[in-house]
Amino acid sequence: MSGSPFDSLPPELPVYPLHEQVIFPHMTFPLFVGREHMGIVEEALRKNHLLVILTVLAVDPITGREQYARVGTLCSISQILRFPEGGCKIMLEGRNRVRLINTRQLTPFVMASVSLIPDRENRNSIAQALMQSIIALLRVAQSLGQAMPDDVNSMVGRLDEAGQLADILAVYLNMEVKDQQRLLETLDPLERLKEVYLFLTSEIQKMQSRGQGEGEVSRKAARSQKENLLREQLKQIQNQLGEDDPQQAEIRQFRKIVENGEMPKVVRSVAEKELARLERINPSSPEYTVARTYVEYLCNMPWQRGTADVLDIDRAQRVLDEDHYDLVEIKERILEFLAVHTLKASLKGPILCLVGPPGVGKTSLGRSIARSLGRKFIRISLGGMKDEAEIRGHRRTYIGALPGRIIQEICRAGANNPVFMLDEVDKIGQDFRGDPAAALLEVLDPEQNDTFTDHYLDVPFDLSHVMFITTANVIDTVPPPLRDRMEVLRLPGYSDEEKLQIAFKYLIPKQKAENGLQAHPLEFEEDAVLKIIKDYTREAGVRGIDRKIASVCRKVAKDVARGAAAAVVISAGQVEEMLGPRRYFSDVAAEEDRIGVVTGLAWTESGGDIIFIEAAAMAGRKELILTGSLGGVMQESAKTALSYVRANHAAFGIDAKVFEHSDIHIHVPSGAIPKDGPSAGVTIAASLISLLTGRPARRNVAMTGELTLTGRILPVGGVKEKVLAARRAGVTTVLLPERNRENLKELDDQILCEMTIIPVGSMTDVMAHILIAETEHKPHLFVEHPSVLLDPRPGS
Structure with a gap:
């Protein structure tokens, strides 16, 4: 370890701060000093021309105080050149590493107390071998483009001390400031040399990778130029042979379509611009595919191309009758459209909305x-x-943009006047990506869909010739603005007789064909099909019946495939053998008449259904308990019904004291199924009156209707669906609001003959038909002592 060239240092030396730079010992370098730092230089000249160079690591943003590195370099000023305008240029020579002890702030510079760090010499064999490896790596780096001054090259070759070689290379290898400061603080020369070796190795690898990348780019550029040259030569050869370039042939085909006059003027102008742009794009560019797809859509859209309507009303009648049983109203509406179209050539397509339960x-x-x-x-x-x-399409700024489903399907159909069915319009969702129902407003509005603009095409397309048909299970969930643009046609459920006809005319032939039984003489007895309808399905439509018939056909097909004796005629007994025990029973016929239990009728998106409403009274404090997953509307109906019964208790022979000391509990069974709707008021009131009068309600009498506080019975919807549901459940009498009398015209004559349908105008009429003969004693009532229950049975 060599000694210091200084016998002693002044107790304090001026500090010159350097930003983004590190000074190493054994180096000579110039430094330009501004006017604001001249005080440091003057103080150094008074301190034997010595000053300390410290690297600034950070600056406090609040106080502006600088944070210095703990290890710096002691330098001496060998020359000074002053400038007339102020400031100077000094030549510094790095002497020793020094360690910062403390600093003292003076205006306008910093004085520091430092201690010398003696240099360590390392000339052993390991250091010498490492120095030779570094010099060899330096030659490789210079061959790859690393710049190095000539005098440094000559100096590196003469050095025999490891620490000095590491310090010099740290400056000229463009190391980052933090790495240079780490080297300055590394006192072991061998460790500094290892750091330089690792850094130089990493730099060589980067330069080699960069050289390979540049070479690859050069090769690709040369290949691209070669391809362009070959492409031009190919064009010349194709022209001489009379052949054509595929891209050019495609563009010419597009141009021919554009010029044939089918496109509207605005669309043609856009298509011509896009074709001109397409010709300028290199076919290997990704942009070429995007532009080509857009031009292809413009050329393939049926702007003025449609199919000719078959204006034969008799033929249309036959087709509709062949495909569907009944549905008189729907068929009549289609024939009306054809009749008007026959008289008027140009006719905007109607927007029909078919509403009904599944499977109809x-x-x-x-x-x-x-x-x-x-x-x-x-x-x-x-x-x-x-x-x-999905409706309006994506804008072409998006990657993978496509037209909306409306434009895609019309383009695929190749006609501007198809029958376009929008299924399940009542199940449209809505989230952050927009509201499809709002987008459908422009599609379905006859006043504006003649200029429908898809975001992808960005040109108007005439949808007024399209006949739109929408379907829904319930119309209530369709947004009112969208509902306003559609003509609603309701498809009620089918009666058992209608299902029987549909099964023999459509379902059985279809399932025989789908299960490979065309050549097999398979027949169904009428009783067998009726058993499937009544005992194995309970629905408004015929989808479940279709599945059960398919199940029977598959079992027959299995026997035929095995070569066993397969059934030829399917009887009711064989249906039970093939399909197992019956799944449905008559809910009404299997029960007895009870107090407080009334049969109601409901209308769901799956068709009509029956519900049972039960009421019970118990000692309490005038609370109304509602259970059975009732929605808000049914809860309000229950409260209204209770208020009506309390207000008219005398008319029904109910003791008023029962309301003072009892709780009323109304329950609708099957609590896991949510229930709601404005047609249960009459049924709930009837259940309460039956409970509080102690008179059982007839189970085979079902009712529907909404009750007001004044006792008016309001009309309801879904009359046919509800009556059919009552018939399926074994109900013999149905009570309907008086104002629903006109809806009886929708029912078949056979239903009217089999069932008793009574229009009612008040709760008095309802109770006259539903309550069994009055008993001798009063019902279960709660009197002054709520804990005492009076039993109306004799002998109590």
């Missing part, structure tokens, strides 16, 4: 309408659709 034939009816008109048929499902772009 809404979707298949769309195909029949298209077949009767001779038009192409398109169907898309809107169930769960949440993205508005």
Whole structure:
């Protein structure tokens, strides 16, 4: 370890702060000093020309105080050149590493107490071998483009001390300031040399990778130039041979379509601009594919191309009758459209909304309408659709942009006047991606869909010739603005007789064909099909019946495939053998008449259904308890019914004291199924009156209607569905609001003959038909002592 060249240092030396730079010992370097730092230089000249160079690591943003590195370099000023305008240039020579002890702030510079760090010499064999390796790596780096001054090269070759070589290379290898400061603070020369070796190795690898990348770029550029040259030569050869370039042939084909005059003027202008742009784009560019796809859509859209309508009303009648049983109102509406179209050539397509429970034939009816008109048929499902772009399309700024489903399907159909079915319009979703129902407003509005603009096409397309048909299970969930643009046609459920006809005319032949039984003489007895309808399905439509018939056909097909004796005629007994025990029973016929239990009728999206409303009274404090997953509307109906009964207790022979000391509990069984709707008021009131008068209610009498506080019975919807549900459940009498009398015209004569349907105008009429003969004693009532229950039975 060598000694210091200084016998002693002044107790304090001026500090010159350096930003983004580190000074090493054994180096000579110039430093330009500004006027603001001249005080440091003057103080150094008074201190034997010595000053300390410290690297600034950070600056306090609040106080502006600088944070210095703990190890710096002691330098001496060998020359000074002063400038007339102030400031100077000094030549510094690095002497020794010094360690900062403390600093003292003076205006306008810092004085510091430092201690010398003696230099360590390291000339052993390991250091010498490492120095030779570093010099060899330095030559490799220079061959790859590393710049190094000539005098430094000559100096490096003469050095025999490891620490000095590491310090010099740290400056000229463009190391970062933090790495240079770490080297300055590393006192072991061998460790500093190892750091330089690792850094130089890493730099060489980076330069080699960069050289390979540049070479690859050069090769690709040369290949691209070569491809362009070959492409031009290929064009010349193709021209001489009379052949054509595929891209150019495609562009010419597009241009021919544009010039044939089918496109509207605005669309043609856009298409010509895009074609001109397409010709300038290199076919290998990704942009070429995007532009080509857009031009292809513009050229393939049926702007003025449609199918000719078959204006034959008799033929349309036959087609509709062949495909669907009953549905008189729907068929009549289609024939009206054809009749008007026969008299008027240009006719905007209607927007029909087919509303009905599942399985009644809404979707298949769309195909029949298209077949009767001779038009192409398109169907898309809107169930769960949440993205508005599914309707309006994506803008072409998005990657992978496409037109909306409306434009895509019309382009695929190749006609501007198809029958377009939008299935499940009542199940459209909505989230942050937009509101598809709002986007459908422009599509379905006859006043504005003649200029429908898809975001992708960005040019108007005429949708007024399209016949839109929407389907829904319930119309209530369809947004009112969208509902306003549609003509609602209701498809009620089928009666058992209608299901029987549909099964023999459509379902059985279809399932025999689908299960490979065309050649097998398979027949169904009428009793067998009726057993399937009544004992194995309970629905408004025929989808479940279709599945059960398919199950029977599959079992027969299995026997035929095995070569066993297969059934030829399916009887009611064989149905039970094939399908197992019956699944449904008559809910009404299996029960007895009870007090406080009344049969009601409900209308759901799956069709009509019966519900039982039960009421019970118990000692309490005038509370009304509602259970059975009742919605807000039914809860309000229950409160209204109770208020009506309390207000008219005398008319029904109810003791008023029962309301003072008892709780009323109203329950609708099957609590796991949510229930709601404005048609249960009459049923709840009847249940309460039966409970509080102690008179059982007839189980085979069902009712529907909404009750007001004044006793008026309001009309309800879904009359046919409810009556059919009552018939399926074994109900013999149905009570309907008086104002629903006109709806009885929708019912078949056979239903009217089999069932007793009574219009009622007040609760008095209702109770006259539902309550069994009055008993001798009063009902269970609570009197002054709530804990005492009076039993109306004799002998109590």
